[in-house]
Amino acid sequence: MGNPASPVLANIVMNYVLQQIITVLPFNIAFIKLYVDDTIAAVPETELNRVLELFNSFEENIQFTMEVEQNGCIPFLDIMVERSNNHLKTNWYTKPTSSGRILNFCSNHPMSQKVGMIHGLLDRMFRLSSEEYHEDNYQKIEMLLTNNSYPRSFVRAAIIKFKENKANGGVGGVRPTNFIKYCRFPFVPGLSHKINSCFTGTNVKLAYYNVYKIKSLYTKLKDPVQQDQRAGVVYKIPCSCGLCYVGQTKQYLKNRIYQHKNSCRNVKILDENKTALAAHYFDSGHGFDFDKAKILDLENNWLKRSVSEMVWIKLNDTVNKRTDTQNLSAMYNEILSVYNDYLGDAR
Numbered sequence: 001m002g003n004p005a006s007p008v009l010a011n012i013v014m015n016y017v018l019q020q021i022i023t024v025l026p027f028n029i030a031f032i033k034l035y036v037d038d039t040i041a042a043v044p045e046t047e048l049n050r051v052l053e054l055f056n057s058f059e060e061n062i063q064f065t066m067e068v069e070q071n072g073c074i075p076f077l078d079i080m081v082e083r084s085n086n087h088l089k090t091n092w093y094t095k096p097t098s099s100g101r102i103l104n105f106c107s108n109h110p111m112s113q114k115v116g117m118i119h120g121l122l123d124r125m126f127r128l129s130s131e132e133y134h135e136d137n138y139q140k141i142e143m144l145l146t147n148n149s150y151p152r153s154f155v156r157a158a159i160i161k162f163k164e165n166k167a168n169g170g171v172g173g174v175r176p177t178n179f180i181k182y183c184r185f186p187f188v189p190g191l192s193h194k195i196n197s198c199f200t201g202t203n204v205k206l207a208y209y210n211v212y213k214i215k216s217l218y219t220k221l222k223d224p225v226q227q228d229q230r231a232g233v234v235y236k237i238p239c240s241c242g243l244c245y246v247g248q249t250k251q252y253l254k255n256r257i258y259q260h261k262n263s264c265r266n267v268k269i270l271d272e273n274k275t276a277l278a279a280h281y282f283d284s285g286h287g288f289d290f291d292k293a294k295i296l297d298l299e300n301n302w303l304k305r306s307v308s309e310m311v312w313i314k315l316n317d318t319v320n321k322r323t324d325t326q327n328l329s330a331m332y333n334e335i336l337s338v339y340n341d342y343l344g345d346a347r
Contacts, residue, residue, distance in 0.1 A: 010037045017062070021054050033076075040076040068121050081130050092129040092137050105149040110187050110208050115158065118145065123161045182207040227295055228254035234297040234308045237277065237315065241275040241286045243319050245277040250302065257290050264288070280319040 004306045014037055022029065043051055046327035048068065055064045060067060067074065072083040080093040103117050121144075125137045143177075145155045180203050185192060187208035213305040222236055223314040234248045237260065249256040262268070263278040277288060296312050313320050314336045 005287060007036050009188065014039065017055070017058055021051075021058065022041075024054065025051070038077060040074070040081065069234050078124075089130045089132070090128060091133045092125045092140075100147060102144065102145060102148050105145075105151070105154075108187065108189070108210055108212055110192065113208070114150075117160065118150075118155070118158045121145075122159065126162075126166065179203055180205055182320065186211045228257070228293075230295060230298065232282075232298060232301065233295045234301040234305060234312055235293055235295050236312070237290060237293045239280065239286050239288050242285065243280075243317050245275075245280070245288065246296070246309060246313045246316055246318050246320055246324075247277070248305045250300075250305075253293065253295065257293055260288070261290060274311060276318075276320045276324070308330060311336065 011034075018032070018034065022032075027044055027046075027047060032039065032041040048066065052064065052066045069083065073083050075093050075095075078093055080091040082089045082091065102121075104112060105114060118141075122138075123139055124143060126134065129137055131229075142152070142155050142159065146152055147223070167314070182205050185195070185206040185208055187210055192206065192208055199205065229252055231252050232250050233253055234246065235253055235256070237245045237247075237257070239245065245260075247256070260275070260277055263275055264281045268274070268278065269282050274282070280286065281288065288290055297305070297308045299308055307328070310325045311332070313325050314328065314333070
């Protein structure tokens with residue numbers, strides 16, 4: 001089920017299989033519900049084996065398993081379906097293997113996301129369970145949240161507000177009728193909310209994302225890629241005179257450096273289409289330190305890589321030709337100049 005198309009294909013196949021099987025069954029099915037490849041149905045107890053045999057005989061490469069109710073109850077997805085007095089009741093269900101881990105209260109997320117997560121949890125429970133199970137499930141949610149560092153008073157206040165909202169018909173605040181534009185923005189405690197307040201009265205809101213990734217908690221298991229083994233790069237090669245050459249390539253960097261070294265051979269001095277690096281080498285007699293080549297940017301897209309190359313040429317004292325930056329919009333000149341001055345002061 002790892003392929004994005006798998007749920008759609010599984011749903012199509014299961015609908016087709018059900019249509020074919022139901023027509024040959026010698027009895028009526030009281031009800032049947034399907035979600036992707038999970039199915040729940042009510043069939044006579046004496047016909048269980050026949051139903052499973054029919055499904056498994058439909059296609060030898062597709063084999064099914066069956067789970068039968070225990071004490072009148074059977075789990076289906078996040079619901080426990082209970083048969084009682086010819087009626088069906090449902091209860092919110094979590095698997096025994098559930099870790100009970102949810103968004104921790106101490107995690108680096110805005111409070112609005114934590115409150116939204118609680119409301120989503122309560123709403124999910126409310127929709128999936130019959131009314132007689134609600135109070136037990138409120139206690140279950142309270143325990144789940146407190147186990148994830150949520151203050152008990154904070155949890156109880158959220159549950160009370162949720163109950164009041166449901167008692168009033170589930171009517172929340174008035175939704176704004178104007179179009180709201182959300183902008184992705186990193187969440188920095190204390191700073192992000194102040195920036196968001198700058199947009200008060202407008203139709204712009206910030207949608208926060210966490211700058212800390214799970215991968216930052218683990219060591220890197222893969223060996224690092226050597227610099228000269230990287231492709232799709234913008235690079236810089238220093239010259240003995242203090243200038244440098246900036247270029248970009250889709251090849252491995254070591255192959256491009258080899259080509260630069262080859263272009264500096266004496267037999268290439270009469271070549272008409274010399275690179276700016278080779279032209280500077282022959283005109284000035286200066287030597288380039290190819291062993292100190294440095295990657296400035298990684299970009300597989302040719303257009304983005306070309307723009308990056310022009311920007312880095314502007315930011316460095318280079319031997320590159322003026323035509324190497326002629327496609328860079330003049331509007332960037334002042335910005336790059338100010339940025340370059342800032343870098344100089346930082347050094």
